[in-house]
Every structure is written in C-alpha cells, then in structure tokens.
Amino acid sequence: MPELPEVEVSRLGLLPELAGRIITGAVTRTPKLRYPLPRNLGKRLTGARLANIRRRAKYLLFDIDHLSGDRTATLILHLGMSGSLRIVTPDTPPQIHDHVDIAFGDKVLRLRDPRRFGALLWHDNTTPIEDHPLINVLGVEPLEDLFDGAWLHGHLRKRSGPIKPVLMDSHMVVGIGNIYAAESLFLSGISPLRSAQKISAARCDTLADAVKQTLSAAVAAGGSSVRDYVHSDGGAGCFQLQCAVYERAGEPCLGCGKPVRKIRQAGRSTFYCPNCQK
DNA sequence: AGGTTGACCTGTCAGC
DNA sequence: TGCTGACAGGTCAACC
Known part of the structure; x- marks a missing residue:
C-alpha cells in the first residue's frame, strides 16, 4: 500500500486542485471497505466546502465546512493496501473497484481500491479528531523533530x-x-x-x-x-x-x-x- | 505486555 | 488452457 510518502504525495497533488472548492455531489458504490462507508454521503456533502486536506500517519483528513447549520466535519481516508485517488472529469465512467466519487463541479475525486482494505469514515467535529479511536493510538510522525x-x-x-x-x-x-x-x-x-x-x-x-x-x-x-x-x-x-x-x-x-x-x-x-x- | 499469526479482499503470476 | 497456491505497499483482533 501507500506508505507515508505515497499518502503525502497524494495530498500534495490534491491540495491545489481541490482545497477551498464547493462539493457538488458524492457517490458511493459499495457498502463497505474495511469499515462501512458513511451513508448518504452525497446528501451530507453537497453544498459543503473542502477547506483543507491534512495527513496524520497514513490517513488523509479532509476538513469539511459550510455544512448545514454551519457545522464542520472531517472525512478520514485510508488507502489500505491498494487504494489510490485520482482526479477525473465528470464524464469519466467509473471502472470496477472505483468505490467513491466526490464531485467538485468540473472535477471529480475518485477512490479506487481493488482489495478494499481502505477506509472512509465520517467524523463530526463534536470531538477533536485527535481523539478518534483510529487516530489517538498513533505514534510519532517520523519527519517531525520529536523523532530522533x-x-x-x-x-x-x-x-x-x-x-x-x-x-x-x-x-x-x-x-x-x-x-x-x-x-x-x-x-x-x-x-x-x-x-x-x-x-x-x-x-x-x-x-x-x-x-x-x-x-x-x-x-x-x-x-x-x-x-x-x-x-x-x-x-x-x-x-x-x-x-x-x-x-x-x-x-x-x-x-x-x-x-x-x-x-x-x-x-x-x-x-x-x-x-x-x- | 510484547510478539506472532490469521483475517480481511482481489488480482497476478509461477508452476503443474 | 486452466487450476492452485503464494504473494502483494496495512492494520486489527486473536492468540501464546
């Protein structure tokens, strides 16, 4: 799977394309990857804004704001062993193993994961993301100064x-x-x-x-x-x-x-x- | 408690 | 050609 460098390269590639953009729709095509996918993803995300994309360990954290009621949320994404993210045009037909699309008008963020070891989780920001059970067990970041x-x-x-x-x-x-x-x-x-x-x-x-x-x-x-x-x-x-x-x-x-x-x-x-x- | 193993799931390739 | 088994970038739960 993607290790830290692959996840970071993905983040750096997506950021200039998508950060700050309004989400115009979202589709899931499988009920679950490693965990069940968020239900009604399109309904939840449409009209909201992707504020930022962060990385913690091998997780990508998509910060979502402008949700109804002015709430914010974080989408937690893990690419598992075989996951990859691509930006495609809205008319690109999904292929087998293309499990999730998040649309931004003329661009679509598409998750492909043949082995389905990846994960996509919805975290409403009523508690800090650092307290999430998948995040709060993680060790030190190897590129930070603390790791020596x-x-x-x-x-x-x-x-x-x-x-x-x-x-x-x-x-x-x-x-x-x-x-x-x-x-x-x-x-x-x-x-x-x-x-x-x-x-x-x-x-x-x-x-x-x-x-x-x-x-x-x-x-x-x-x-x-x-x-x-x-x-x-x-x-x-x-x-x-x-x-x-x-x-x-x-x-x-x-x-x-x-x-x-x-x-x-x-x-x-x-x-x-x-x-x-x- | 730390270390190892199996499970999750699909695709590919080597060997018969 | 077609079958079978091993293996693939991760991680968690279950065992010693």
Whole structure:
C-alpha cells in the first residue's frame, strides 16, 4: 500500500486542485471497505466546502465546512493496501473497484481500491479528531523533530523482537511500511533481524536519520509505484527505481555486490544484505 | 505486555 | 488452457 510518502504525495497533488472548492455531489458504490462507508454521503456533502486536506500517519483528513447549520466535519481516508485517488472529469465512467466519487463541479475525486482494505469514515467535529479511536493510538510522525535517535533509543529499550517489525509498528512511529523499513535499515547498515533493544544509541541516531532521509527522498521522487499506486493525475512515482534492497532478491547489493537476501518476518517479506547490514 | 499469526479482499503470476 | 497456491505497499483482533 501507500506508505507515508505515497499518502503525502497524494495530498500534495490534491491540495491545489481541490482545497477551498464547493462539493457538488458524492457517490458511493459499495457498502463497505474495511469499515462501512458513511451513508448518504452525497446528501451530507453537497453544498459543503473542502477547506483543507491534512495527513496524520497514513490517513488523509479532509476538513469539511459550510455544512448545514454551519457545522464542520472531517472525512478520514485510508488507502489500505491498494487504494489510490485520482482526479477525473465528470464524464469519466467509473471502472470496477472505483468505490467513491466526490464531485467538485468540473472535477471529480475518485477512490479506487481493488482489495478494499481502505477506509472512509465520517467524523463530526463534536470531538477533536485527535481523539478518534483510529487516530489517538498513533505514534510519532517520523519527519517531525520529536523523532530522533534519542527518542528512538528510549522506545526500543522495551522491545526485544527484531527491529524491522518494530519499525513498522504504527503505535510507536507511523508511516513506515514494508518498503521504507527495508530501505531505512539498509541505509543505516542495521540487520532487520537485530533485536531492537540491542541497537546502540549511536546507531539509533543513524537509523532515525536514515528513516527521515529515505522518506523525504521518496516524497521528492513522487513515492513508489510498485503495483497499483498512482498519483492523482494517474502518473507513477519513481522511488522504486532507487530502492537498494526492496524487491531485489538475488540481485547484487549496491554496496558490496553480494546477493540481496529475502526472508520472512512477522508474515511479511524482508529484503536485506547480510554482508552490509549487521 | 510484547510478539506472532490469521483475517480481511482481489488480482497476478509461477508452476503443474 | 486452466487450476492452485503464494504473494502483494496495512492494520486489527486473536492468540501464546
């Protein structure tokens, strides 16, 4: 799925097209994705305004105002494993797996999600969005200053398991999925098998920097388009072309030339170089 | 309590 | 050609 960079690239692509615009209609074509979709979405949204699009972890938060009675609401969107957002013209016929449309006059925001692991939830802003049960369990944002080597070292103390699944634990730090966990560990020279609590303070500094560098580079490259992911204009990201280890099993390591190894950890594929990562 | 596994769902590809 | 199984960017609930 989209990890943090893909979600952020989506947000940056949608913002100039849609922010501030009035919603002219909305359609849902399936009763549920991961959770049931908001009912009567068209009725609720028509005439309201999309004020802003924010991101928290891998969630996009669509701030809606000018609702009847001058209320505000937030649409919480998660792209799951295979979701993507596109802007299309109103006469573009929906294809299979195009589950939601939100229309803005001459532009339509369309959600496609073949595997339907995504989510779209309505949050009326009678309570802060930070208190929402899906949001209030989320850990620190990796690109914020709070996330650094000292913070990471403090949090890894209690984790005896291998570092790679820990790095992907959104209750600790958000936004790092399978691709960027592998790439960050390669960049920092740390084995994905190493016990999290046995990583020194100095190497935690290196790892925190590697995470920030990897995610930032991926945003700059427009994200990774490994299978389904595309931008709001239908174009592909190109970070996957810079991947050092992800999906490169058996190919020569870019550091030492020895073959990249693929193993399984916590049910997910892990790619790494046993020679460069200790 | 932390770690692992299965479940959710569809599409694709390798192997027979 | 057609079937079967494995696997795919996430995350939650259920188990040890």
